[in-house]
Amino acid sequence: MTDSQPAARPDALVRVEDLKLHFSEGGFGRSRSVVKAVDGVTFDVLSGETLGLVGESGCGKTTVGRTILRLYEPTAGRIVFDGQDISGASTRQLRPLRRRMQMIFQDPYSSLNPRQNVGNAIAEPLEVHGLAEGSQADRRVRELLEVVGLPANAANRYPHEFSGGQRQRVGLARSLALNPDLIVADEPVSALDVSIQAQIVNLLEDLQAEFGLTYLFIAHDLAVVRHISDRIAVMYLGKIVEIADADTLYNSPKHPYTRALLSAVPIPDPQVERSRERIILTGDLPSPADPPTGCRFHTRCPYVQPERCHDEEPLLRPLSGRESQGQVAACHYAEDIEDGRLAPREGLVVRAEPTA
Amino acid sequence: MTLLEIADLQVSFSTRRQTVYAVNGISYDVEPGETLGIVGESGCGKSVSSLAILGILARNGRVTGGSARFEGRDLLEMPDSQLRRIRGRDMAMVFQDPMTSLNPVLTVGRQLTEVLRRHLDVDRKAARSEAQALLERVGIPNAGDRLSDYPHQFSGGMRQRVMIAMAIACKPKVLIADEPTTALDVTIQAQILELLRDLVRSEDMALVLITHDLGVVAGICDRTHVMYAGRFVETAPTDELFAQPRHPYTFGLLRSVPRLDAGRAQRLEPITGAPRDLTERPTGCAFAPRCAYATQASWDELPILRPVEGSGPSGGAGRRAHLVACHNPVPQADLTAAGIGRGRQGNA
């Protein structure tokens, strides 16, 4: 199926091709089941952009991010970083590349070693790569602390002495220590309080502008993703169902799942909330150990059709007969839905209430 | 008719070394069929206030003042046995994490029938069929079969439905939902919110929704209280609150959350600093250290909730009142400049 995927863009910093990652569960004496956490995803992260990767829990977005950084061993597929295929690279081969790609974690409480002071945590990447030691490293640590808006004396303190937002800043400083090109940010603000989220989002934006960073921004919060991303890829059960520019995705989503997802995000404005149409999906997320056949979304899709949806897997494709602007969606009936030729199943769409 | 009336409720926690003043005098009331929102960030005291009302505070927590009347009777003065009867039957609560609030070693059916038999005079068989009806009511497919499943066999969303089923088992008059959707995915959150909306409408239940999510509040609450450092800083009908936020904290929250319907170009305006330490009771406004509008008076004198001046047609009295606890409410010009109160904003 690789041949039908969009070709690599020349300006891609990361190219992910038909990436698969299957975990096997169980083991000794128990029946083994294979969880297809990521099951054939293809996308590019362009140099200097922010690609948002959204989806609900269990869709495989975190796994994609970690596999790109080769923290997990891919089961199949290719990961090309700056022209170099790293999908089979050894630990030794990876080491120089690790300088160029970094990670920010969701939970600022668990992503810092509680027994290591902040200065050592930030200096560790420098030491590991033999880039700075002693006073030189101290100077760099102070510099990094300043960049992320923390006082220099933070270096001598331990993670528990900081608030969640401050710890996330420490995590950022550590990820910046090696001057990376790519940062995979996995839910970097979702554990933070509302008033603190904005501080970190702004900081991420500032750092991107200052250091020319490329972000893979993984999150479940579509509002945050739309705010920060240039392009957005939507995942469902180990597959990408749609990729588009952030504005295009919001203004004209093509995949029924994207539509449902967008309509489910609450907007802090009662008037807007009242006048919106909500698509309420029925049922739960199927298990990734036993994903539905054909289109994986067909069990919950309000537009599901008797033909094709159950038995034929849809490919990511631009919609026929219209300007795509890079938008691709994996739905057999995307055109029919867009043009209103298909109606959603009854009872799944909550119509807007009459405005008071 | 007022169902639940909270007046000047105060709660504090004492540890060996210090006292944390979690709730510092909040007042609200709820009527049947009404949905009330309490919105605030973690640690502002929003959850603690409802735990206190139901008498289920942690051991080191203490109600230090105020009253909580349910149909005229003070819950805080009542003997424990009486409170237990009200809790679960007339007032019920749904928590954020449904896994920890269900007993993992009992089937869901057993837990549901136990609630029913404890509070209502029904035999086992009737309770069983009522339990099935409840699961159906909250939208669990194959309800009959699922009664014999254990909590871990349900997904997060389904577990939250079970919790809601358990909470509404005895047709409570008041349901307190504490971050009921925070642990859930958005499409599941939409399902649960729809269910709550439906319950309020069809059962004429009063719903107190505690959340940090302004979007959730906007979609479901009739009236909203914004809580900061143990106090309500602003309270208004939800429409009015979002259109005319007058407290700098409310204003700050609205400007700091990205909106799905706003364009990318718009930069977020974070609230500077971090929520305050609750171990001391400030003489002035607790938000002053983070507030751009703070004046000397903010530091010296505690602002009390007052009707908003000149709030125009919607600034009425009683249940329509718009109250704000601030010496220097956000001027209209700043609201306009920030694009608040005009419905959609940005380039969407």
Added chain:
Amino acid sequence: MSIAEAQAAELAVEQPSGLLKDALVRLRRNPGAILGMVLIGAFVLLAIFAPLVAPYGPAERVGGLATNPPGPTSEFWFGLDDQGRDLFSRIVYGARLSLLIGVVSVAVGLTFGMSLGALAGYFGGRIDTVVMRSMDIMLAFPGFLLAIGLVTVLGRGLGQIMIAVGITNVPVFARLLRGTILGQRESDYILAARSVGTPGPRILFRHLLPNSVAPVIVQATLACATAIIDVAGLSFLGLGPSDPGLPEWGRILADNAGRLNQSIHLVIFPGFAIVLSVLGLNLIGDGLREAIDPKLRS
């Protein structure tokens, strides 16, 4: 302090920064642990300054041979033994032996146990299976029986006995460390360290071990007490150090078990010495456990 923190404060006073520093702060608030520290401190002082404290040497004969040696007098505080040696001096010198036994055998256990546990926990897979199954086999024997068996094989020198007792502790430490390492291995900060390219050994020594040793330290303190009892027990059964002159408490007890009716002081004083030192170590161990893992306090 936030509300959540305040609610948790009943359980945890503060999070650890310096493991020992914080543990000490909490230990100071625990009367049991203080008593334990006083007891063990006293024994340590006795051991160090034994020649200054004890009026006579451990093997020095100050009285004649006697079947029923005299009890405490103002000159001989704990009385004399059948060889005419001053019991007080012997017990004071015995403190040296007992502490040595505790420390050395625990050190033996820790060295092997922690290495195996770290290996199994860090590498997992087949290494883990092999290591842990062998530990299970060792655990299948009651510890004391295992020690008896080992002493029979290794011989009855003091060193061999300490090694034997130490070996019985190996599986306990290995299991404990492996468990905590497994718990830490998947945590975000380990992933973070891996993502910057931190080499394996550094991850193990800089990140995993410092966050996993706390329960092992607690266990080590308790094991120290058990070691003292075990060696005393071995001596009592006649499997103790072969050198009869050694003032080992268990041995003194064993040698004089037959004189319980006539010269009870020969049994009571070494017995007390054992009980107090073991009690002290256990109190410290329990205190440490609470101090390091405040969740255990209810």
